Amino acid sequence: MTFEEQLDPDPVIAFGNWFAEAQRQSVPQAEAMMLATADRDGRPSARMVLLKSWGPEGFVWFTGYQSRKGEELATNPRAALLLFWQPLGRQVRIEGTVRKTSEEASRRYFQTRPVGSQVAATVSRQSRPVGTREELERAYAELAAEAGEGPLPLPAHWGGYILKPDVFEFWEHRDNRLHDRLRYEPEGSAWRRFRLQP
């Protein structure tokens, strides 16, 4: 089967097939992805986040809204995602525009998290400096004592983002560095795709 035949014409379905394969093959943290953002001057920054859900509407992760990524996305909503499944020799690149998930969706996800994670998300001003680890642990312990069994309310500074893709690229390792690459771009309500040189 050619690479073109192997990959569904709909990139969201193609992604789903590859993701399922990564899970079947027990790739460690198959849902870990790199998220690249840039500030208003175009200075890029990258970090890992966990893909929590995805579909035709986009790719979702959760984080602190006042973090560096949050501040960059507030001024420049364009971002890129990268997943690499090393044992399969596959990477998927996704680019698009990001918006916050609804507060309801963030709350629903927040409530599924263990109370310890809820406490940490509530006390952490993600990406701000903190003097010592002890300060962090004190803030955690104080709120954990108050929270008991929980649940805690969704903090205003925490929630989901959803990236609506406008570019996908599927890449697979081949011998002699003659790798397979297929790029998808929107065309009307469908997608057109073309092979890229390795």
Ligand SMILES: Cc1cc2nc3c(=O)[nH]c(=O)nc-3n(C[C@H](O)[C@H](O)[C@H](O)COP(=O)(O)O)c2cc1C
């Ligand atoms: C495998 C892995 C998964 C991570 N998942 C998340 C996540 O889902 N959400 C999150 O806010 N940070 C996650 N982090 C931490 C981020 O990489 C990063 O340190 C944090 O979000 C602050 O980034 P920023 O200062 O660029 O906003 C993860 C780190 C690793 C190594």
